[in-house]
Amino acid sequence: MEFRKKRKVDSERRAFNKDWMPKYFFTEIDNKGVCLLCNQSVAVLKEYNISRHYATKHGNYGNNLSEAERQTRATELDRKLARQQKVLEKSTLAQKSSTHASFMVSYHIAKHSKPFSDGEFIKKCMLDVADQVCPEKSQKFEEVSLSRRTLARRIETIGEHLTSQLKGLVP
Ligand SMILES: [Zn+2]
Structure with missing residues (x-):
């Protein structure tokens, strides 16, 4: 029916x-x-x-x-x-790449057991480099969120993702 x-x-x-x-x-x-x-x-x-x-x-x-x-x-x-x-569409695409970048940094921080607060330090360095190398694009770097809260959330997501992948491997 x-x-x-x-x-x-x-x-x-x-x-x-x-x-x-x-x-x-x-x-x-x-x-x-x-x-x-x-x-x-x-x-x-x-x-x-x-x-x-x-x-x-x-x-x-x-x-x-x-x-x-x-x-x-x-x-x-x-x-x-x-x-x-x-x-x-363009702005969603830009948002996607900045989210992806933020995930990459979160991954590095977790992998090397760095404190979450390092995200803010990394961002400061990143912005200084961008200002020198490509000042016209520094706004894009500004959009990459690396605050403690964001990193904590990203790392949690990565952890959940890994857990579910591992669970999938267990017969
Ligand atoms: Zn209408």
């Missing part, structure tokens, strides 16, 4: 129709309908769900626009959203 229900929903899921962009000011991101006016997403790509969002939240928007103007406006909004998405 459950299985049949699920299949029904899947088969109802349709592809995004390009006409919905000027019609309801919607675009598609990762298989979801995203409203170009409020950035809210609609999980199921069905015209009913999308048109309902438009009618209830932005019913009057674009009433005075011609069809061509709606198309232009929608395309503009779509481009703007795509740019925002790109900036967001």
Whole structure:
């Protein structure tokens, strides 16, 4: 019963129709309908769900626009959203690399039984080096968190990870 229900929903899921962009000011991101006016997403790509969002939240928007103007406006909004998405992706990527760097330092500190407070000392040295070598990038080094609290948390995570890996090796 459950299985049949699920299949029904899947088969109802349709592809995004390009006409919905000027019609309801919607675009598609990762298989979801995203409203170009409020950035809210609609999980199921069905015209009913999308048109309902438009009618209830932005019913009057674009009433005075011609069809061509709606198309232009929608395309503009779509481009703007795509740019925002790109900036967001970039910042998540940068965040990932600074988190990774912080894990690496935590690992070295734990492996060599150094006190957690060394993280702050390492950061000071790192920033001084960055200021000399690549001052334009020193902000990136600033973002690598090496406080005692962060190190303690990272080392705990590394420990848990190792424990679960070891447990996996025991038959
Ligand atoms: Zn909306």
